[in-house]
Amino acid sequence: MHQVSPEMKACIDDCLACYAECLSSAMGHCLEMGGKHTEPAHFKLMMACAEICRTSAHFMLIGTEHHRHTCRECAEICSQCADDCERVGDMQACVDACRRCAESCRKMAA
Template sequence: MNLDSCIAACLDCHRTCLATVAHCIGLGGHHAEPGHIRIMMDCAQICAVSADFMIRGSAHHPHLCAECAEICRECEKSCAGHPDADAAMRACAEACRRCAEECGKMARPRGH
């Protein structure tokens, strides 16, 4: 487990999701569907929170990372599988995939 690598992936995913939200809103139409925008916003927020907890050395970061990985996987699917996914959306899906992978390594099941 590499904490610095996970923090970097979370911060990159946070930044990429927010930029992609702005991109999709600018495109409008089906790119700006509420569910699609919502999952990108959820992903950006959980990535920022997870990075925060790791940076602070919080003992709670493993279960936040588990949730982050789950949300990142959902966001990856939304971006990669969206009709007319362009380069920005594919980049967002890739950032989400990397973050889910890194957070998955940091995660531990709840209650442990």
């Protein structure tokens, strides 16, 4: 097992938390609410966010240097997703998880 720094461990945790939050919010809250919660652009962004978070966590866990690239992209998508969830409204848990993950991933990408 490669050495995982405390910062990387925190980023993995933030990525996995954001993955779970985006996926469960989309599949539960958004599908139940309908309307702007299920607009294709919003829904696809949430799915993309969940997937890049999962991928970034995976790359850090396996210890590949490529995590810098996935984390850079993850930070960008998480920021977009946070803004969009804020626009849609009534999605504060998702907004918070995305912002936290974006911040962690920016540090890992640096």
